[in-house]
Amino acid sequence: MGPGKGNSMTKTKLTQKQERFTLNLFSGMYQRQAYIEAYGATYQLATIDANASRLAHNAKVQTRLAELNNEVATKTIKQIMSVDQRKERLTDLANKDKTPIQAIAELNRMEHIYENATININNLVITPEEYELATRQAKAEEKKLLEATEE
DSSP states (O other): OOTTTSSOOSSOOOHHHHHHHHHHHHHHOOOHHHHHHOOOOOHHHHHHHHHHHHTOOOOOHHHHHHHHHHHHHHHHHHHSOHHHHHHHHHHHEEEHSSHHHHHHHHHHHHHTTTTTTOOTTTTTTHHHHHHHHHHHHHHHHHHHHHHHHHH
């Protein structure tokens, strides 16, 4: 493939319309939408659907979709820290004076320390989930009361 021809990241040669259709599919469009947008199709939907399906199953289009997915996966892997890297970073933060409580809490969540924990409030033992639900309900009630007093 010579300079200036096709996509520099791919050896799959598609027409401009095929590439547009493929990019539309990759972005999450349904086949029909992707075809209409790429080809400006205005004919019967049954014909559009048949053409879109045929093109979506085209080997070159499938190869290009795989290339796009691979590019995204490769970039994502490079950007996301591993669990060990996150733990190391949070441990570094916990050892600094500014944010030790939040970092330790996050490390504990990552290790599932809180999953079986209970909270004791005035000898009433509840799970964190129950506490969170009760807190949300109390905040909702408080909001309703405040709105009622403002009227």
